Amino acid sequence: MKSLDIFRVTSLAHSIVTEYLAEGDIAIDATIGNGNDTMFLAQTVGDKGHVFGFDIQEKALNETGNLIFSNGLQHSVTLFLQNHAYVRKYIPEEQHGNISAIMFNLGYLPGTDKSLTTETESTINALSDSCDLLTSNGIITVSVYNEQKNGLTEQLAIMKFVETISSKHFETAHIHYPGRVKTPPELFVIRKR
Ligand SMILES: C[S@@+](CC[C@H](N)C(=O)[O-])C[C@H]1O[C@@H](n2cnc3c(N)ncnc32)[C@H](O)[C@@H]1O
Numbered sequence: 001m002k003s004l005d006i007f008r009v010t011s012l013a014h015s016i017v018t019e020y021l022a023e024g025d026i027a028i029d030a031t032i033g034n035g036n037d038t039m040f041l042a043q044t045v046g047d048k049g050h051v052f053g054f055d056i057q058e059k060a061l062n063e064t065g066n067l068i069f070s071n072g073l074q075h076s077v078t079l080f081l082q083n084h085a086y087v088r089k090y091i092p093e094e095q096h097g098n099i100s101a102i103m104f105n106l107g108y109l110p111g112t113d114k115s116l117t118t119e120t121e122s123t124i125n126a127l128s129d130s131c132d133l134l135t136s137n138g139i140i141t142v143s144v145y146n147e148q149k150n151g152l153t154e155q156l157a158i159m160k161f162v163e164t165i166s167s168k169h170f171e172t173a174h175i176h177y178p179g180r181v182k183t184p185p186e187l188f189v190i191r192k193r
Contacts, residue, residue, distance in 0.1 A: 009185040010105065012175065013141040014040055016189060017101045020139040024048040025100035028091065028133070030084040030126055031055060031118065034110075035064030037103045042073040051077045052091055054084040057116055060109055085122035088129040099133045104142040106154060120154045124161055131165060131190065140190040147184065158188055169193055 005011040017040075021027055027041040032053040041051045055061055061079050068077045080090050084104075091099070104127070108117040130140050146152045162172040173189040 009143040009187045012187055013103060013143055016141055017139060021101040026095050026098055027051045028099055028102040029053040030102060030104045031106060032060050032064045032079060033105060035067040037105055038064050038077060039067055042068060042076045045076060047076060049076060053079045054082050056083055057109060059112060083122055084126040087126050091133060096133055098135050100135055100138045102130045102140045106143060107145045107148045114149060117149055120150060120157045123154055124157055127161055134192040136192055138192045142188040143185055145185050155186060162188055162190060
């Protein structure tokens with residue numbers, strides 16, 4: 001049985017995605033970083049599915065590529081050294097409208113240059129295009145760390161974005177952790193109806 005830890009955004013995001021992503025599905029990791037989310041997505045979709053991943057850092061691609069290879073999942077994963085703002089351009093056209101889960105884990109790669117962090121404008125562009133790429137009942141999770149550089153601005157922009165997308169076509173949720181002193185992360189969830 002999988003354990004649900006609602007007090008860690010990364011764990012909660014995985015638990016939510018598990019409910020919407022199945023073997024054979026197509027998924028996107030919009031911020032591959034150390035590859036934990038890419039691995040989780042690839043294991044969930046299996047051999048018959050596929051995961052597309054984006055990061056702007058070669059280090060993230062190399063490390064995630066190695067992790068994926070050492071777990072024998074290389075046939076199920078395609079990694080792009082690209083800004084996720086170009087997600088629409090890089091996802092094959094035949095998969096537009098066919099994506100079951102898209103994960104964003106915003107901010108910087110721990111242990112590397114903190115200036116190489118996600119930026120509000122590209123995040124919102126990527127989110128907007130991600131909504132179009134989703135299949136019906138597809139899910140987007142966005143973990144945001146508002147204590148980081150840009151974090152609060154990014155979080156407020158995401159809040160505005162989720163408040164203004166069509167409630168006819170999407171359901172949204174916002175999970176936050178009141179009273180937490182250090183690193184108060186937040187999770188946004190968007191489901192296409
Ligand atoms: C918090 S880390 C992601 C952690 C990762 N999901 C994991 O499981 O290890 C954020 C990542 O986003 C990447 N990033 C920053 N701006 C980006 C952009 N515009 N497009 C794609 N990736 C970006 C950073 O390089 C960093 O690796």
